[in-house]
Amino acid sequence: MKMTTLTALSVALTLGAGSAQATDIEFWYGNTGTPEQAILEACEAFNASHEDVNVSCIGQGSYEIGMQKAIAAYRAGNSPVLIQFFDAGTLDLMLSDAVVPVEEIMPEVDWEAYIGGARSFYETSTGSLFSQPYNGSTLIMYANMDLLAEVGVTEIPDTYEGVIEVAQKLRDNGSDCPLVTDGHPWRVLEQFSARHGVPVASRNNGYEGLDAEYVFNEGLVAQHMENLVSWREAGLLRLGQDTRAGDYTSAFNAGECAMMEGSTGSYGAAYAALGDTVQIAYAPIYDGHERYNTLIGGASIWVMKGHSDEEIEAAKTFLDFLREDEQQIAFTRMTGYVPVTNTALDLLEADGRIDEPEFATARVGVESLDMAGNDASRGIRLGFYVQFREIFIEETQRAFNGEQPMQVALDNAKARGDELLRRFEQTYQGVPLP
Numbered sequence: 001m002k003m004t005t006l007t008a009l010s011v012a013l014t015l016g017a018g019s020a021q022a023t024d025i026e027f028w029y030g031n032t033g034t035p036e037q038a039i040l041e042a043c044e045a046f047n048a049s050h051e052d053v054n055v056s057c058i059g060q061g062s063y064e065i066g067m068q069k070a071i072a073a074y075r076a077g078n079s080p081v082l083i084q085f086f087d088a089g090t091l092d093l094m095l096s097d098a099v100v101p102v103e104e105i106m107p108e109v110d111w112e113a114y115i116g117g118a119r120s121f122y123e124t125s126t127g128s129l130f131s132q133p134y135n136g137s138t139l140i141m142y143a144n145m146d147l148l149a150e151v152g153v154t155e156i157p158d159t160y161e162g163v164i165e166v167a168q169k170l171r172d173n174g175s176d177c178p179l180v181t182d183g184h185p186w187r188v189l190e191q192f193s194a195r196h197g198v199p200v201a202s203r204n205n206g207y208e209g210l211d212a213e214y215v216f217n218e219g220l221v222a223q224h225m226e227n228l229v230s231w232r233e234a235g236l237l238r239l240g241q242d243t244r245a246g247d248y249t250s251a252f253n254a255g256e257c258a259m260m261e262g263s264t265g266s267y268g269a270a271y272a273a274l275g276d277t278v279q280i281a282y283a284p285i286y287d288g289h290e291r292y293n294t295l296i297g298g299a300s301i302w303v304m305k306g307h308s309d310e311e312i313e314a315a316k317t318f319l320d321f322l323r324e325d326e327q328q329i330a331f332t333r334m335t336g337y338v339p340v341t342n343t344a345l346d347l348l349e350a351d352g353r354i355d356e357p358e359f360a361t362a363r364v365g366v367e368s369l370d371m372a373g374n375d376a377s378r379g380i381r382l383g384f385y386v387q388f389r390e391i392f393i394e395e396t397q398r399a400f401n402g403e404q405p406m407q408v409a410l411d412n413a414k415a416r417g418d419e420l421l422r423r424f425e426q427t428y429q430g431v432p433l434p
Contacts (some may be wrong), residue, residue: 022054023314025307026080028070030063030299034268035135038334046321053314055082063089063299064386070304074098079304081315084134086299087121088186088385091206094130094434095383099302101434103129106316109323117369118340121296121379124434125207131300132319133340135331137265138294138365139191139283146277147175147258156259156281160227163259163284167236170258177257179231182240182248183400185392187261188228189216190295194377195285195368196220197292201421206381209433210425214417217410220286225406229399239400263297264361267336271357280360282368293371295379298337333358338365381433383424388417 029039036059043057060066063086073079074096085093093099101124103111111119111129118133141163143156151169167178181187193200198220203212216222231237240248243256252260253273261283262270270278285291301322303315321327328344331337338361339345345366348354354362382388392413399409 022050022052023310024054024056025082025311025314025318026056026058027082027084027301027318028058028060028066028080029084030060030066030086031084031135032059032061035265035335035337038331041334042322042327042331045327046318050317050321053317055314055318067092067386071096071098074304074306077306079306081304081307081311082318083302083304084299085131085302087295087297087380088389090122090130090379091381091383091385093302094124095428095431098305099130100305100312101128101130102132102301102303102319105303105312106319109320113341113343115340115342115345115366115370117293117296117366120373122300130434131302132323133296133300134322135265135298135335135337136340136365136369137263137297137337138369139187139195139261139297140264140267140361140364140368141281141283142252142260142262142266142270143279143281144252144255144258144274144277145279147255156279158282158284159287160224160284161287164231164236167231167259171235175258176235177238177243177251178235179237179259179261180240180243180248180251180257181228181237181261183228183393183396185389186263186297188225188396189221189392190380191283191297192224193221194295194373194379195283195292196289197374197376199376200380201382204375205379206383207375207378207433210383210421210428212382212421214414214421217407217414220289222407222410224286225396225399225410229406232400263336264365265298265335265337267361268334269336271336271360276357280364282364291371292377293373294368295377296369329353329359332362336361338362338369382421383428384420388413388420391416391420 043055047054067085067089070079070083114133118136122131123129141156151173153166157163157166170178199205200216201212201214203209206212243251245251245254245256249266251257253270325344325347328339332339348362353359395409395413398404399406
């Protein structure tokens, strides 16, 4: 029985490629699918080119599972040296006392080379990076231009009003899925709030203190969530579970849905499925609102405490490798995650590759991340935010299912979210924010 390429890579990486004198370390990651394949290829390339260091790259199945297992492993004294954590776990890790800031152990690195959108989310209040940005993504708009052409549309609308006008034409033309999303808070709450410059929570989304409270249940966010309900009822919007594919990205990639709000990290699969038919643009905003930057998504790599000097040096060598321009570019080519340093972007620009379809997200995604911002678009610095996301999904899905009004769902999510914030504040009472 033949092993799959991914299985073979995993075995090779776990067994190691270095000599008997190599320093062995583990890197736990959370991605699956195409991004996982890209990570494993990077790990294989590193091990093949470094005899003194061997990195075992071990998938955890998801960011959430990886985070839980890494903290448990740290408490048991057997944690990996490097872990990939997603954006939602940032404050939890910063205050966990389980990690070492990368800028502290690698002061020689030009951390200013990172794009502003990547730095702001993972840096301390003094501007020092806590973790090394890795698979950077943000929210963009996808469109199947063949389907839009059927109703005479040649450009992706940049406002919700324009999107819904196109969706109405598609519906009237027989489309069952003009626009698709999954209702995840990263898309409909965090990225929406950031690019409209409105807060998710008080105290500048938690950057100014642990006593923040959620405020999304009023104003523009609440109106948008109500709109999503009404658009769905009118046949203009579908959630992933409404589609034949049962998943919003799969539905778009299969040509079932014409437009999608999605991560740049979904571009690799979309382009592989649809080719030049798929085009991308900034995520839409409402008429009359100034456009601000979107937030960095994906994840960064953190260095865990409790390891020898040799292991830390090995980890630094691996981080240096992943930061190389060509490594970032290769990762972008495979996945659609954007390069996270200006030097990698400059290289793409200099040799003309940035204009190739495979690198479409490099320009659109980074431009969206690096637009002018305000305090509400800097990021999310709230405790137990992973658990809050689950609450938000639970309450709003009940509204989408008709079990409660959307306003009740948002009020419930705010109340339950505030309870989490108070628990987090009590847990870290007297601890200054980094």
